[in-house]
Structures are given as structure tokens and as C-alpha cells.
Amino acid sequence: MRYLTAGESHGKQLTTIIEGIPAHLQLLAEDINHSLIRRQGGYGRGRRMKIEKDLIEITSGVRHGSTLGSPISLVLKNDDYKHWIDIMGADPLPNDTEIRRQVTKPRPGHADLNGALKYNQRDMRNILERSSARETAARVAAGSVAKQLLREIGIEVLGFVKQIYQVEANDRPELTMKEKQEISYQSALHVIDPSVEEDMKAAIDQAKQDGDSIGGICEVHVEGVPVGLGSHVHFDRKLDGKIAGSVMSINAFKGVEFGEGFKVASKRGSEVHDEISFNEQDGYQRESNRLGGFEGGMTTGMPIIVKGVMKPIPTLYKPLNSVDIDTKETFKASIERSDSCAVPAAAVVMEHVVAWEVANAILDQFPADFMDQLKKAVADYRERTRLF
Numbered sequence: 001m002r003y004l005t006a007g008e009s010h011g012k013q014l015t016t017i018i019e020g021i022p023a024h025l026q027l028l029a030e031d032i033n034h035s036l037i038r039r040q041g042g043y044g045r046g047r048r049m050k051i052e053k054d055l056i057e058i059t060s061g062v063r064h065g066s067t068l069g070s071p072i073s074l075v076l077k078n079d080d081y082k083h084w085i086d087i088m089g090a091d092p093l094p095n096d097t098e099i100r101r102q103v104t105k106p107r108p109g110h111a112d113l114n115g116a117l118k119y120n121q122r123d124m125r126n127i128l129e130r131s132s133a134r135e136t137a138a139r140v141a142a143g144s145v146a147k148q149l150l151r152e153i154g155i156e157v158l159g160f161v162k163q164i165y166q167v168e169a170n171d172r173p174e175l176t177m178k179e180k181q182e183i184s185y186q187s188a189l190h191v192i193d194p195s196v197e198e199d200m201k202a203a204i205d206q207a208k209q210d211g212d213s214i215g216g217i218c219e220v221h222v223e224g225v226p227v228g229l230g231s232h233v234h235f236d237r238k239l240d241g242k243i244a245g246s247v248m249s250i251n252a253f254k255g256v257e258f259g260e261g262f263k264v265a266s267k268r269g270s271e272v273h274d275e276i277s278f279n280e281q282d283g284y285q286r287e288s289n290r291l292g293g294f295e296g297g298m299t300t301g302m303p304i305i306v307k308g309v310m311k312p313i314p315t316l317y318k319p320l321n322s323v324d325i326d327t328k329e330t331f332k333a334s335i336e337r338s339d340s341c342a343v344p345a346a347a348v349v350m351e352h353v354v355a356w357e358v359a360n361a362i363l364d365q366f367p368a369d370f371m372d373q374l375k376k377a378v379a380d381y382r383e384r385t386r387l388f
């Protein structure tokens, strides 16, 4: 299974094309829209999100709510495009038209300067339009199709906010997946621990008031995973590696950890590894899940627990020093709009990129021309590994 996304932030639309989804998966635009609306929301976002209404149109690969096995294309219109038609149009401008609003002032922390140098673009709009996290809407659309597929074989995925700036949410090991989903879907901060919401909001409000930005930590849980997804036999088949790469590819993410992650550096082996037991009903079990569901690049059958850290947003109302590439003079940029904190939105993005990788591992491992074939293969495999 693979997918491509296309589209500029202020261009006409985003397009996602997915290839490799089995036939007969029930798929409705409203399921994808549920994910998109969650991504678009979240406390701390800027004015752009009030302009957009992220609703998908399915333009191929689905008939009467069911996939055909052919490529699925999803289109998401940018409502902001109407304000940018002259700047973003694909046709050449008439000779005497002045190209307005050329971007020559790179923002520290964004892709502007590196991209301009690499692609020989003196108007850095040609870089920022694609480096913008607007693209994550297209990735969430792909991930929500993956989530539909996973749900059919008993796997649920949730991304939520673990920390914003210095405010850390408590773990809630007592909650079921359904409860975690319900709580986080209701929360403007996308947390499963509502007791920290007010402190998180206050931290975001303070950063905004100071013209600054803040980041945080997102966490994703995947439950119902069969043992043995991924493989130890070759580096590029290790599923934890694929998930880590995918999480790191989300705009502004600077680190990934599984289970206790970086904390294991200061612990002993006896405090870190997850002991193995067996019972007739459930097969092999782990007494703990400190490694976050992975050994040898393969799932252990315990929930996948993965965290990603997001840096503060680069575009600041309180600007940092930079250099205008036309004048070579130092400037302090003034900006029009930006998010102050996008960690809640990023948690939804992370949920969907992880879902994609897990679904991809499933489709690598099991025959899946159509959904019943996949479901039977997964059920047989679960039974074989239970009795092993």
C-alpha cells in the first residue's frame, strides 16, 4: 500500500491518492471528515483554521460506500485559495503584472532558507507553500482510510496530548480505548486527562500574549495488534523503525520514543524488559509493557505506545533575527498570522501516520485483495499464534 499527497497550502486543493486498499472496505466521506475536523480543531490554532472547512470529496476508488480495490483519490479544497488566486495560480502572469508579496525574509525554524538555497528559489513562497503543515490534512485523510481498515480487524488507534510546554497530563491506565477516545474527542486540548486542560490553555494563552509559541508531546496508543507485525530480518522491515520515521516526518517533530523510551537509559535490564507468561485462553502474555509493544522490530501483541515531541511553532509574533536575502540586512520580521500551539492538532496527525504504518504492515503480511480474505487470514494467524 502506498500514497502520495499533492497541494500547496494556499493553492486550490490538496489531493491524496492511495493505492493498495483491498476491495469491500466500507468507506464513507463522513468517516474521513471526522478525522479532518479533529485535526483542524484544537486550542491554540491561528486565524487560518477559521477560514477552512476541511471536508473531503472521494473522487475515485469507491462506489456506494465500498472500496473497489482501485486507487482511491481524495480531494480537499482550500477555502483560503479565493484570497490567493493571483498569487498561487498555475498560469503565467501577464507581462506587466507585478508579482506581489514575494517572500525574501526566511523564518528561523521553518524550511524557508534551506529550501530557497537548495531549489534556487528567490521567492521563498515557492518553498513555504509545500513545507506548510497544511499538507498534514492530506496525510490524515490517508490515515483515516487506514484506520477504517484496522477497525475491521479489531485494531483501534488513538492520538492524544501528553504534554504542552511544562504542563504534563497524567497517564490513565484504568481507561479502556473507547473511554480514551470519547474523552479526547470531547477535549479542546485533545487530552485523556481533563484535569490539566485549564493549565494547558493558560500556557497557550500566555505564550500567545507574549508573541511566542510553545510545543509539547503527543502520544499514540494502538490496541488489538497481533503479535509479529514487522520483521527482525532486515533493517527496513522493522515496524518500530518505520513508525519512528513517519512520526519524525510530521512538521515540527524532533523526537520519538517507544514505551519508556529515553528513561531506560538510567534503568537496569531487570527494570526494563517485559516478562513473558502463558495461559490457555489468551496464549503468550506480557506482565508489563515498558518497551511500548516492540521487540526485534516486531509487535509483541501488547499495545503500541509511542510518543513524539513537537518543537514550538517557528513563526513568531515576537520575531527572531534573520537576514533578508535581497538586501542581506538583518531584520526582525512582523507576521500576519500563525498558530501559537499546534500540539493538539499534531496529536491527530500522529495518530493517522501511525495508523498508516500499522495498516501497511498488515497488508504486507496477509493476503488482502478483498476484506473477507484479509479478515480470515488475520483471524487464522491470531489463532495459530495463540496456540503456539
Ligand SMILES: Cc1cc2nc3c(=O)[nH]c(=O)nc-3n(C[C@H](O)[C@H](O)[C@H](O)COP(=O)(O)O)c2cc1C
Pocket (backbone or CB within 6 Å): 046, 109, 110, 111, 131, 132, 133, 136, 250, 251, 252, 253, 313, 314, 315, 337, 338, 339, 340, 342, 345, 346, 349
Ligand atoms: C498541525 C501543525 C500546524 C503547524 N502550524 C504552523 C504555523 O502556523 N506556523 C508555523 O510557522 N509553523 C507551523 N507548523 C510547523 C511547521 O510546519 C514546521 O516547523 C516547518 O514545516 C519546518 O519543518 P520542521 O519543523 O519539521 O523542521 C505546524 C506544524 C503542525 C504539525
Ligand SMILES: C=C(O[C@@H]1CC(C(=O)O)=C[C@@H](OP(=O)(O)O)[C@H]1O)C(=O)O
Pocket (backbone or CB within 6 Å): 009, 046, 047, 048, 049, 131, 132, 133, 134, 135, 137, 251, 337, 338, 339
Ligand atoms: C493550514 C494549516 O496550517 C498552517 C500550517 C502553517 C505552517 O507553516 O506549517 C502555517 C499556517 O498557515 P497560514 O500561513 O496560512 O496561516 C497554518 O495555518 C492547516 O493545518 O490546515
